[in-house]
Amino acid sequence: TLPLGDFPVLRPQPLEARVPPRPLSHPPAPQLLAEDNHSYYVSRLYGPGEPRSRELWVDVAEANRSQVKVHRILSNTHRQASRVVLSFDFPFYGHPLRQITIATGGFIFMGDVIHRMLTATQYVAPLMANFNPGYSDNSTVAYFDNGTVFVVQWDHVYLQGREDRGSFTFQAALHRDGRIVFGYKEIPMSVLEISSSQHPVKAGLSDAFMILNPSPDVPESRRRTIFEYHRVELDPSKVTSRSAVEFTPLPTCLQHRSCDACMSSDLTFNCSWCHVLQRCSSGFDRYRQEWLAYGCAQEAEGRTCEEFQDDDHYSASPDSSLGPFDEDLATTSPSSLVIDSLTTEDDTKLNPYAGGDGLQNNLSPKTKGAPMHLGAIVGIVLAVLLVAAIILAGIYISGHPTSNAALFFIERRPHHWPAMKFRNHPSHSTYTEVEPSGREKEGFVEAEQC
Numbered sequence: 001t002l003p004l005g006d007f008p009v010l011r012p013q014p015l016e017a018r019v020p021p022r023p024l025s026h027p028p029a030p031q032l033l034a035e036d037n038h039s040y041y042v043s044r045l046y047g048p049g050e051p052r053s054r055e056l057w058v059d060v061a062e063a064n065r066s067q068v069k070v071h072r073i074l075s076n077t078h079r080q081a082s083r084v085v086l087s088f089d090f091p092f093y094g095h096p097l098r099q100i101t102i103a104t105g106g107f108i109f110m111g112d113v114i115h116r117m118l119t120a121t122q123y124v125a126p127l128m129a130n131f132n133p134g135y136s137d138n139s140t141v142a143y144f145d146n147g148t149v150f151v152v153q154w155d156h157v158y159l160q161g162r163e164d165r166g167s168f169t170f171q172a173a174l175h176r177d178g179r180i181v182f183g184y185k186e187i188p189m190s191v192l193e194i195s196s197s198q199h200p201v202k203a204g205l206s207d208a209f210m211i212l213n214p215s216p217d218v219p220e221s222r223r224r225t226i227f228e229y230h231r232v233e234l235d236p237s238k239v240t241s242r243s244a245v246e247f248t249p250l251p252t253c254l255q256h257r258s259c260d261a262c263m264s265s266d267l268t269f270n271c272s273w274c275h276v277l278q279r280c281s282s283g284f285d286r287y288r289q290e291w292l293a294y295g296c297a298q299e300a301e302g303r304t305c306e307e308f309q310d311d312d313h314y315s316a317s318p319d320s321s322l323g324p325f326d327e328d329l330a331t332t333s334p335s336s337l338v339i340d341s342l343t344t345e346d347d348t349k350l351n352p353y354a355g356g357d358g359l360q361n362n363l364s365p366k367t368k369g370a371p372m373h374l375g376a377i378v379g380i381v382l383a384v385l386l387v388a389a390i391i392l393a394g395i396y397i398s399g400h401p402t403s404n405a406a407l408f409f410i411e412r413r414p415h416h417w418p419a420m421k422f423r424n425h426p427s428h429s430t431y432t433e434v435e436p437s438g439r440e441k442e443g444f445v446e447a448e449q450c
Contacts, residue, residue: 034235034238037250038232039230039250039268039269040094040207040230040232040249040250041180041205041232041247041248041249041250042247042248042250043232043247043248044245044246044248045234045235045238045244045245046243046244046245046246047240047243048240048241048242048243050244052244052246053183053243053244054242056173056183056244056246057171057183057185057244058144058149058151058153058171058173058181058183060144060151060153060171063144063146064146067144067145067146068142068143069142069144070140070141070142071102071140071141071142071143074102074104074133074141074434075133075134075139075140075141076133077104077133077134077434078104078132078133078134078160079103079104079105079430079432080103080104080432080434081101081103081104081114081118081431081432081433081434082101082102082433082434083099083100083101083102083114083433084099084100084101084102084143085098085099086098086099086100086145086150086174087145087147087150088147088150088176090150090174090176091177091178092110092124092178092207093207093230093252093285093286094249094252094253094254094255094285095207095254095285095286097110099112100150100174101114101118101433102141102152104131104132104133104141104154104157105119105128105129105130105131105431106125106126106128106129106131106154106157106168106170107119107123107124107125107126107127107172107202108123108124108125108152108174109122109123110122110123110124110207111208112210113210113224114433116430116431116432117430117431118431119199119200119202119431120226120228121206121207121226121231122206122207122208122226123206124172124174124180124205125172125203125204125205125206126170126171126172126182126183126184126245127154127168127170127182127184127187127191127203127239128199128200128201128202128203129159129191129194129200129201130160130161130194130195130198130199131154131157131158131159131168132157132158132159132160133154133157135157135158135163136158136167138155138156138167139155139156139157139158139167140153140155140156141153141154141155141157142155147176148175148176149173149174149175149176150173150174151172151173151174152171152172153170153171154168154169154170154171155169156168156169157169159194160198161198162189162194165188166186166188166189167186167188168186168187168188169184169185169186170182170183170184170185170187171183171185177249178248178249179246179247179248179249180205180246180247181244181245181246181247182203182244182245182246182247183244184239184240184241184242184243184244185241185242186241187239187241190236190237191203191236191237191239192236192237202233203233203234203236203239204231204233204234205230205231205232205247206228206230206231206232207228207229207230207231207286208226208227208229209226209227209229209284209285209286209287209288209289210224210225210226210227210286211224211226211227211288211289211292212224212289213225216394217391217394217395217397218395227288229284229285230284232247251267252267252269252282252285253265253267253269253271253272253280253281253282253285254279254280254281254285255280256271256280257280259273259275259280259305259308260305261280262280263304263305265280269282269284270282272297272300273300273305273308274291274294274296274299274300275299275308276294276295276296276299277290277291277296279291279296281296283296283297
């Protein structure tokens, strides 16, 4: 027998010494270039190397061919727009929309009233610029609708006058849940280098509400004024090839369907309940006309849901001249409807903190008159001539809203709410509306100027 000390003692080696360590493989962190909260939406910008950018891109070429439509007119023209009906209600700033307008200039107009200055507001713009699909046979404007997402793709379109810089391919996707995705496949030049002298250059979202006012000069007519209450502007330097932007909608007051849910809301919009309309709102949305006409701002002050339930006044009628469903609108000629609030440049005014007093005064303008003085015959004659001159000037301005005289008074009107104004500039872009797809027609129908 060997002594115990002669036996070799085997000591187990540590696991780290016997097995070489292997680095743990973690998926790369998303290349999220920017994330911003815009009150109504949260935007997330993904760079070219991020897989999420490829995931967000909708390959229209591989989609069901029966669901993809190439708009033949938009694909062969410049500065044209066409209405398209969606197969689902798309929530835009909390408003369900079923109809949109596709424009050749790289954006979707989301407004209800078609006019010639679509680039001012109420848009979804992956890249708004002076694109001319009619330049090349390879350029197309196509859209795709499968019931859950609606995609518009501007494919191989060229900038007017800058065709040598190459073609652009990008898309905008409207998802049924309210998400908006911008996908950029080919951006051959920096967006900062695109000139805005002939056409606005924008990337982002915008919405506005419209107020219908009785014209002080022509009582039978109505004047529409558009107020932009929110805008999201993307950094143009971040719009590059193979990048993507995803907008996720945030809750709004309009989603609340009861007084209790509205009044207990912890949103930052200061939601109020209007018992007459049975609507929750901050007062700044597309239903602003009704909100003011039915006195909702005054009704909601200091009142609780219990008080609303005990209130016996369930029927209220707004001023007939301000009613949102005024029958006179059907008989009013389009030429008497003047939108004095549109422009194509970024000089539009945005004032989300303005109170309701200015708009309320705008809805119900007060007539002011100077006291009548008995004087000499010469004074009376001069007063009559002055009044006649003012009336004639008012009639002229009403009939020529883009004249120099009209612009002078519009820019100096004493409204508390700063509105977007016309500017008499030859470089302003105008769009005409074409016939809806499916109707065969050689020419184009020019949209009425409201």
